[in-house]
Amino acid sequence: MTTEASPSTTPTMPTARTSPEAPELSPATRTQLYETMVLSRTYEEAILREYHADKGPGFDIGKGLVPGEMHLSAGQEPVAAGVCAHLSADDAVTATHRPHHLAIAHGVDLRKMTAEIFGREGGLGRGRGGHMHLFDPATHFSCSGIIAEGYPPALGQAFAFRRRGTDRIAVAVTGEGAANQGGFHESLNLAARWSLPVVFVVEDNDWGISVPRDVATAIGSNADRASAYGIPGERIEDNDVEAVHAAAGRAVARARAGEGPSLIEVHTLRLWGHFEGDAQGYRSDLDEVPGRDPIPAYEARLREAGLLDDARIAEIKDDASSRVEDAIQFAKSSPIPDPTTATDYVFA
Amino acid sequence: MTITEAPQATRRLTTSKAMVEAIAQEMERDESVFYLGEDVGAYGGIFSSTTGLLERFGPERIIDTPISETAFIGLGIGAAVEGMRPIVEVMFADFMGVCLDQIYNHMAKIHFESGGNVKVPMVLTMATGGGYSDGAQHSQCLWGTLAHLPGMKVVVPSSPADAKGLMTAAIRDDNPVVYMFHKGVMGLPWMAKNPRSIEEVPDGEHLVPIGKARIAREGSDVTVVTLSLSVHHALDVAEKLAPQGIDVEVIDLRSLVPLDREAILTSVGKTGRLVVVDEDYLSYGVSAEVIATITDQDPGMLVVPPRRIAVPDVPIPYAHDLEYAVLPRHDRIEAAIRATAG
Numbered sequence: 001m002t003t004e005a006s007p008s009t010t011p012t013m014p015t016a017r018t019s020p021e022a023p024e025l026s027p028a029t030r031t032q033l034y035e036t037m038v039l040s041r042t043y044e045e046a047i048l049r050e051y052h053a054d055k056g057p058g059f060d061i062g063k064g065l066v067p068g069e070m071h072l073s074a075g076q077e078p079v080a081a082g083v084c085a086h087l088s089a090d091d092a093v094t095a096t097h098r099p100h101h102l103a104i105a106h107g108v109d110l111r112k113m114t115a116e117i118f119g120r121e122g123g124l125g126r127g128r129g130g131h132m133h134l135f136d137p138a139t140h141f142s143c144s145g146i147i148a149e150g151y152p153p154a155l156g157q158a159f160a161f162r163r164r165g166t167d168r169i170a171v172a173v174t175g176e177g178a179a180n181q182g183g184f185h186e187s188l189n190l191a192a193r194w195s196l197p198v199v200f201v202v203e204d205n206d207w208g209i210s211v212p213r214d215v216a217t218a219i220g221s222n223a224d225r226a227s228a229y230g231i232p233g234e235r236i237e238d239n240d241v242e243a244v245h246a247a248a249g250r251a252v253a254r255a256r257a258g259e260g261p262s263l264i265e266v267h268t269l270r271l272w273g274h275f276e277g278d279a280q281g282y283r284s285d286l287d288e289v290p291g292r293d294p295i296p297a298y299e300a301r302l303r304e305a306g307l308l309d310d311a312r313i314a315e316i317k318d319d320a321s322s323r324v325e326d327a328i329q330f331a332k333s334s335p336i337p338d339p340t341t342a343t344d345y346v347f348a
Numbered sequence: 349m350t351i352t353e354a355p356q357a358t359r360r361l362t363t364s365k366a367m368v369e370a371i372a373q374e375m376e377r378d379e380s381v382f383y384l385g386e387d388v389g390a391y392g393g394i395f396s397s398t399t400g401l402l403e404r405f406g407p408e409r410i411i412d413t414p415i416s417e418t419a420f421i422g423l424g425i426g427a428a429v430e431g432m433r434p435i436v437e438v439m440f441a442d443f444m445g446v447c448l449d450q451i452y453n454h455m456a457k458i459h460f461e462s463g464g465n466v467k468v469p470m471v472l473t474m475a476t477g478g479g480y481s482d483g484a485q486h487s488q489c490l491w492g493t494l495a496h497l498p499g500m501k502v503v504v505p506s507s508p509a510d511a512k513g514l515m516t517a518a519i520r521d522d523n524p525v526v527y528m529f530h531k532g533v534m535g536l537p538w539m540a541k542n543p544r545s546i547e548e549v550p551d552g553e554h555l556v557p558i559g560k561a562r563i564a565r566e567g568s569d570v571t572v573v574t575l576s577l578s579v580h581h582a583l584d585v586a587e588k589l590a591p592q593g594i595d596v597e598v599i600d601l602r603s604l605v606p607l608d609r610e611a612i613l614t615s616v617g618k619t620g621r622l623v624v625v626d627e628d629y630l631s632y633g634v635s636a637e638v639i640a641t642i643t644d645q646d647p648g649m650l651v652v653p654p655r656r657i658a659v660p661d662v663p664i665p666y667a668h669d670l671e672y673a674v675l676p677r678h679d680r681i682e683a684a685i686r687a688t689a690g
Contacts (some may be wrong), residue, residue: 006492065380071383092426092430103586123463124461124462124463124465125460125461125463126398126463126464127463127467128460128461128462128463129461129462129463130461133457133461135461135462135465135466136463137462137466140430142429142458142466144453144454145453146449146453146454149418149422149449149450149453149454151419151422152418152419152420152421152422152423152426152450153422153425153426153429153450154422154426155419155422155423155426156422156423156424156425156426156427156428156429156430156432156434157426157427157429157430158426159423159426159427159432160426160427160430160432163427174667182446183422183449183450184417185417185422186414186416186419187418187419187422189414189415189416189419190416190419190420190423191411193414249426249588254678281411296587299355310564344464345459345460345464346459346460346499347459347463347499347523348459348464348465348469348522348523
């Protein structure tokens, strides 16, 4: 390991403040990005519906078909779609407690994921994990409910991929609040020093639950922190899926080529509350939030480019709906785990 | 898992050399095994856990890390999830606080949260224990803490042969295994020599199944259930008491998870008297768990109340006399056995 990178020869990489012009994407890729975002949003709207369907009277978080905390990623779809477009199921993704958009964009089985969220035997974790703890060995997808702690395991996946002589990579995602955690900095340092094939992604949705980024973080851009570890850092300001796609393309290519990690921060949008049931009384930007929804904006752009029309959009949305409803039906019809098996799977 | 039954050649090795021998043999056998941690390369491990391995296997497999326990334990987890078999060293058990999330929320829970679909075949090693005036932040055992948190096996060898056999078993186990070695049993050249830290160790493949306690000494009057360095102390006391007519049975637990409750029940069923010796903190710890093993089954097995010798819920003091006052040393163990036997 120690022979593979030398600190004295590692150049200090500049931080890009504004993204270079994105290369023109093929119509197929642009439509695919849109489709991925629509599928993710359609999915979360359905989860929202199911989540709230039977929480009453009043609101009891532990009740219903989908119990517990629910963190939805609506507004952050450009990050998932733009980054995961460069990945195959052989590449690893470690996500946060807000994981659905990333899981969907990375190709996690929709039925098994939904069954897990519903706490059913047919779920990814047979109902032992829940929505913050999704593990899919088929796509090397995992997530963690603990801030910044998904970064270190990604290092190990990247280490294993390289050790086997492949060009597979790991993508590690956190929120902007996690950039103040030790695990974030330890991981950047170690990955940089060992030139591990990792792409670090920060989703800056402005809010660490109720605390705004400006209150929590000493600097304006977490991408600037990359320079402290001698790796490229890039901040994308406009939550535009094509800008994310372009930046991720550069970072992924660098990782696959064995040139080491990069950090991408996307200034994205938390369209809804931190969790469902969050009244967001603290939030100062709610008036303008709906107008910043990235999906209608991209839809308009693709219409203008002649790639989408009413019929095609309806087709894409219908297709997403039927996939999502199929997954929800699968989840609902999957058995509830047998309580006598509650202590299974502690050990292999 | 098979236990090697065939007679084997043996040599006398220190515990640390026996541990290193197991690691080397498994690294020869399985390319996916590698070792990483702080000062495990050229230094050979602060407590001689990797002496000579860098020269043999090179820096690609014996890997010095930055002082970033969260990052490198997490790295081990990710590599294990992808099918490698990492051994990751946290230098002192006392340091687990800086990386505990990776240990108990990630390493130990991923298999369960995935409904059994993801395995984490990883060994986490750490040095434990005091007795050499290293103070409150460098002398703890903390095995009770790890044993309390579900999802990881916890092994604590006391002898050179077990150090080898349990390490081999830990590396081959598909679960996360925490391997806690007491500095006082390692046979380190710079620490007071414990005569039991050099013993005969089988040559070649040697496996000790995880979860099976060892009868370190057979006896009929009082059962002492203990682990790690305290096994050595208990054996010393047992040898002293034997000519005085007190025949002590010493059970070396070897692993806390799984706990060999059967061995505890069998021995106490025979003697009716129980002393538990634990170098970890007293309250909510191993000693209570061992006693509950008896009382859950049948409190009537005990003809006198059981006794516990542990660290009395105080940070380990620095000054030699204060430290020895709180550690389970020979005098306290002997007094407890005498009181129980009487």
